Amino acid sequence: MSSNHNHGIHHATYQSIDEEVAPGLHKQLHRQHVRGTLYVWALLTVGGILAGLYLTPILMPHMNSPEGRAAIETVKVFTVAAAPVAALVCAVAIYSLINSRHRSHLDSPPVDGPPLRGNALASGTWLVVSTLLVVFLLFWGLTEWASQQVVHADALQVNVTGQQWLWTYSYPAQTVILPGAKTLTVPKAVDATTLNLPINVPVQFNVTSKDVTHGFWPTQLGIQGDANPGVNDVLRTTPDHLGKFQVRCSQICGLYHAYMYTQASVIPDSAFTAWIAQGDAGRVLTSAKITGGVR
Amino acid sequence: MTTTQERRLEDTVLGSAAGRFYRHQNFGTGLLGGVGLGFLLWLLGEYTVNNNPNYGTDMVVTLTMLGWVIGFNLGVGTFNAVLHWILGHDQTKEDELYAAGVGQGKSRYWKYCTDHKVVGTQYLILVFVLFFIGGTLAMMIRTQLLTPNSSFLSPQTYNAIVSIHGMTMIIATIIMVSGPFANFIMPIMIGAKDMAFPRLNAMSIWVIVSAVPPLMATFFVGGVNAGWTTYAPLSVQDGPAMVCFAFTIITFVVSVTVAGINTLITVLTMRAPGMTFSRMPVFVWASVIGGALGLYAMPAFLLDMTMMVSDHATGTSFFVSAQGGSGWLWENVFWIMGHPEVYVILIPPVGALMEVLSTFSRKPMFAYKMIIGAMIGIAGLSIMVWAHHMFTTGWAPDLAGPFMLTTELISIPTGIIFLCAIGTMWRGSNWVRLPMYFGFLFIWNFIVGGVTGIYLSDVPADDYFHGNMFVTAHFHYTLLGGAMIAATAGLCYWFPKVTGRMLDEKTGRAAFWLIAIGFQVTYLAQFYEGFKGMPRRVANYDPIFAPENVVSSIGAYVLMAGWIVLLYALVSSWRSGSIAPANPWSAKSLEWQTLTPVPLENFLEDVTVVNDPYGYGERAELQVHAVFGSTSDAHHGEGH
Numbered sequence: 001m002s003s004n005h006n007h008g009i010h011h012a013t014y015q016s017i018d019e020e021v022a023p024g025l026h027k028q029l030h031r032q033h034v035r036g037t038l039y040v041w042a043l044l045t046v047g048g049i050l051a052g053l054y055l056t057p058i059l060m061p062h063m064n065s066p067e068g069r070a071a072i073e074t075v076k077v078f079t080v081a082a083a084p085v086a087a088l089v090c091a092v093a094i095y096s097l098i099n100s101r102h103r104s105h106l107d108s109p110p111v112d113g114p115p116l117r118g119n120a121l122a123s124g125t126w127l128v129v130s131t132l133l134v135v136f137l138l139f140w141g142l143t144e145w146a147s148q149q150v151v152h153a154d155a156l157q158v159n160v161t162g163q164q165w166l167w168t169y170s171y172p173a174q175t176v177i178l179p180g181a182k183t184l185t186v187p188k189a190v191d192a193t194t195l196n197l198p199i200n201v202p203v204q205f206n207v208t209s210k211d212v213t214h215g216f217w218p219t220q221l222g223i224q225g226d227a228n229p230g231v232n233d234v235l236r237t238t239p240d241h242l243g244k245f246q247v248r249c250s251q252i253c254g255l256y257h258a259y260m261y262t263q264a265s266v267i268p269d270s271a272f273t274a275w276i277a278q279g280d281a282g283r284v285l286t287s288a289k290i291t292g293g294v295r
Numbered sequence: 296m297t298t299t300q301e302r303r304l305e306d307t308v309l310g311s312a313a314g315r316f317y318r319h320q321n322f323g324t325g326l327l328g329g330v331g332l333g334f335l336l337w338l339l340g341e342y343t344v345n346n347n348p349n350y351g352t353d354m355v356v357t358l359t360m361l362g363w364v365i366g367f368n369l370g371v372g373t374f375n376a377v378l379h380w381i382l383g384h385d386q387t388k389e390d391e392l393y394a395a396g397v398g399q400g401k402s403r404y405w406k407y408c409t410d411h412k413v414v415g416t417q418y419l420i421l422v423f424v425l426f427f428i429g430g431t432l433a434m435m436i437r438t439q440l441l442t443p444n445s446s447f448l449s450p451q452t453y454n455a456i457v458s459i460h461g462m463t464m465i466i467a468t469i470i471m472v473s474g475p476f477a478n479f480i481m482p483i484m485i486g487a488k489d490m491a492f493p494r495l496n497a498m499s500i501w502v503i504v505s506a507v508p509p510l511m512a513t514f515f516v517g518g519v520n521a522g523w524t525t526y527a528p529l530s531v532q533d534g535p536a537m538v539c540f541a542f543t544i545i546t547f548v549v550s551v552t553v554a555g556i557n558t559l560i561t562v563l564t565m566r567a568p569g570m571t572f573s574r575m576p577v578f579v580w581a582s583v584i585g586g587a588l589g590l591y592a593m594p595a596f597l598l599d600m601t602m603m604v605s606d607h608a609t610g611t612s613f614f615v616s617a618q619g620g621s622g623w624l625w626e627n628v629f630w631i632m633g634h635p636e637v638y639v640i641l642i643p644p645v646g647a648l649m650e651v652l653s654t655f656s657r658k659p660m661f662a663y664k665m666i667i668g669a670m671i672g673i674a675g676l677s678i679m680v681w682a683h684h685m686f687t688t689g690w691a692p693d694l695a696g697p698f699m700l701t702t703e704l705i706s707i708p709t710g711i712i713f714l715c716a717i718g719t720m721w722r723g724s725n726w727v728r729l730p731m732y733f734g735f736l737f738i739w740n741f742i743v744g745g746v747t748g749i750y751l752s753d754v755p756a757d758d759y760f761h762g763n764m765f766v767t768a769h770f771h772y773t774l775l776g777g778a779m780i781a782a783t784a785g786l787c788y789w790f791p792k793v794t795g796r797m798l799d800e801k802t803g804r805a806a807f808w809l810i811a812i813g814f815q816v817t818y819l820a821q822f823y824e825g826f827k828g829m830p831r832r833v834a835n836y837d838p839i840f841a842p843e844n845v846v847s848s849i850g851a852y853v854l855m856a857g858w859i860v861l862l863y864a865l866v867s868s869w870r871s872g873s874i875a876p877a878n879p880w881s882a883k884s885l886e887w888q889t890l891t892p893v894p895l896e897n898f899l900e901d902v903t904v905v906n907d908p909y910g911y912g913e914r915a916e917l918q919v920h921a922v923f924g925s926t927s928d929a930h931h932g933e934g935h
Contacts, residue, residue, distance in 0.1 A: 067755065070755045071759035086746055089738060145695060222758055225688075226689050251526065261837075
């Protein structure tokens with residue numbers, strides 16, 4: 001059976017040193033390992049949860065719509081949900097590093113580890129917990145997704161057209177009936193290169209492109225959709241906080257993709273009506289002007 | 296085999312048919328053949344189709360690329376055996392041994408060589424070259440982004456660099472483990488004498504080598520504008536660079552397909568007696584699953600790119616919506632390839648990593664069957680998740696829920712890989728050598744990559760993060776921090792077997808710290824850019840993103856410095872490191888039980904496998920992975 005090619009020296013088996021020579025030591029050692037790992041795990045979990053709760057709002061910008069805040073909430077909740085699992089993996093890795101006695105020796109350790117080939121309880125728990133987490137993530141995501149699919153009876157129509165490397169926002173003539181019998185009127189179609197939205201008015205973007213695919217991303221509204229040539233992509237939101245932000249192109253669209261951004265603002269009704277009343281003279285730049293400015 | 300016998304064999308092999316032209320073929324004649332035939336077909340194109348006002352240039356470039364790829368492979372000798380047979384000759388035993396590199400010393404690394412160990416080494420060198428190119432391009436990107444309104448690169452050059460950085464790295468990471476280690480190590484691990492199809496194996500490396508120059512040629516014919524994903528119709532709008540790009544992919548797919556079939560058949564048919572499926576090392580499983588998944592994914596890539604060439608060179612309109620085509624068609628077929636492909640990249644390195652964890656924790660693989668089930672589960676699910684790349688495209692909004700489901704389900708088998716990793720490390724006799732350093736780094740990076748992935752799987756959150764730097768940071772954490780770091784662990788682990796030298800661990804550790812820290816700085820800063828709302832693939836950006844971009848660029852320089860130090864350690868150890876013993880890690884799998892350097896046909900004696908290779912800490916009889924019979928005719932087998 002033996003062979004001169006088998007260079008591996010057979011190490012003393014774990015049992016011979018541990019279980020057989022010193023009965024009881026095995027369990028005690030095991031308990032000590034579990035306790036050590038649990039301390040590290042608890043520390044990391046708390047850290048992860050706190051980071052999720054308190055760091056996320058600092059990292060992400062202030063959002064101007066429920067969809068935007070949903071993105072922040074999702075990051076928060078998912079971080080908290082993932083923290084215990086991620087912390088466990090890190091805890092075991094860190095603990096085994098701390099506990100390692102043969103860290104950088106050039107020779108292999110004199111004793112092998114215990115031959116644990118699986119543990120039904122550990123594997124089962126892991127599977128159940130990860131499945132439950134996935135069910136939760138899915139439930140969370142689908143609920144939020146569904147709440148964003150609500151179509152308001154009446155919404156301000158804004159036609160968004162992407163072209164290399166410019167966004168145009170067209171407000172067709174329309175009267176939007178708002179809750180409380182208020183109305184908002186766009187008396188005459190207006191084209192603009194900045195996006196202005198009245199606060200608390202449901203808005204429907206009809207997004208398309210004149211040439212290649214662009215990505216319409218009004219950053220702080222938490223919605224995003226591609227502008228595809230020949231396609232009308234509908235996006236809905238209701239901006240509910242005043243503020244300024246940018247619309248950025250999120251899909252590489254050629255030479256001046258980086259410059260394809262415009263200012264956007266959520267403004268009071270009255271300001272919006274006044275802005276619309278100015279008409280579109282001088283608002284629409286040509287593509288040539290834009291790129292000319294860049295060069 | 297004695298040296299006299301060896302020399303006599305070499306004399307016979309080198310003497311027979313000496314002077315025939317095909318004994319002089321190598322990389323150089325390949326270049327001559329490629330440039331020659333490419334030039335001929337370019338001339339042909341210039342005088343025939345070039346006057347076509349719409350597609351002339353693209354047609355000429357198509358012909359030139361075709362000439363290059365076929366000419367290079369004719370020149371290097373890829374088709375020699377086939378041409379022999381077509382001409383009615385058969386390969387003699389001497390021809391076959393010559394093709395296997397007998398008696399040719401180091402020059403065989405520059406030739407079409409059927410020895411799987413030579414092919415593996417050739418792949419390793421190609422991977423170094425590709426990573427060096429891709430890394431250099433990355434440095435140029437980060438230099439451009441150092442300041443908000445940088446004019447280091449023109450927008451056109453910048454886009455070209457972003458696209459080619461992406462594709463170079465994708466190609467490099469797909470082959471970084473399945474090339475070097477599934478070729479060099481995997482057949483030895485299963486006790487085989489070679490791969491099942493040594494000629495296809497040799498073909499796969501030279502075909503992929505011929506795919507690289509067209510990719511670099513894109514820079515000289517206008518550059519690819521559309522990122523590595525080359526979304527249509529922008530990519531149809533692009534110039535002839537897109538034709539070169541598509542040729543790279545088409546050629547690459549041929550190589551990956553041939554290599555994948557070879558891996559599969561090798562494992563199915565060439566295992567040593569006793570090497571049952573349940574005793575196979577996890578790395579072998581990972582190679583098979585990665586290879587099989589590649590066979591599913593890559594044809595879609597071939598199809599997409601062939602249609603792209605057609606749109607460019609013949610005026611079809613598969614992807615031009617104004618003429619009845621659809622950009623969504625491109626996106627769908629692309630991601631039907633693209634998502635399985637990230638697991639084609641990931642699974643083999645994870646397999647390599649599990650070998651490292653078991654060996655250096657001195658423990659058996661924890662839940663062996665679960666990890667194999669998990670890899671199969673990942674492969675199966677990965678073909679059903681592609682449209683999560685398309686949540687914001689407007690295509691099939693009703694499928695947002697189902698694709699959210701499949702995407703999030705993948706975290707269950709991925710979680711099992713973590714379970715098996717920490718189960719294997721749990722209470723191990725941790726031996727923290729260089730491969731294990733990278734093992735720890737993998738675990739951290741892949742955790743970060745995994746958790747950030749669940750944000751992106753959620754449609755409402757993806758509506759914010761899609762197309763921004765968060766995505767860039769996420770996939771670099773999984774593919775560079777995860778897959779490539781795991782592959783580096785595998786490289787440091789198998790280095791002594793592949794090169795016969797020990798890796799300079801001191802320099803290696805210095806490189807490790809630069810890589811580990813540089814990586815975190817680079818990509819944590821990019822996560823922050825993404826949180827704040829900076830779009831991807833932009834040559835310039837709003838000054839509000841300036842501080843984190845400076846941090847990210849500095850991190851990237853440190854990261855690159857780390858890789859260069861590691862490359863230095865690898866090259867200097869390869870040239871003059873201390874001679875490696877056959878089994879420096881006291882590991883149990885078969886590649887460590889044979890001599891270093893590994894002899895032709897791998898084992899001097901017959902191998903019989905009696906246990907799995909993970910008997911650490913077990914009873915003595917379970918520690919034995921294989922026994923070696925010293926039957927005298929073991930090395931006089933039939934060869935290939």
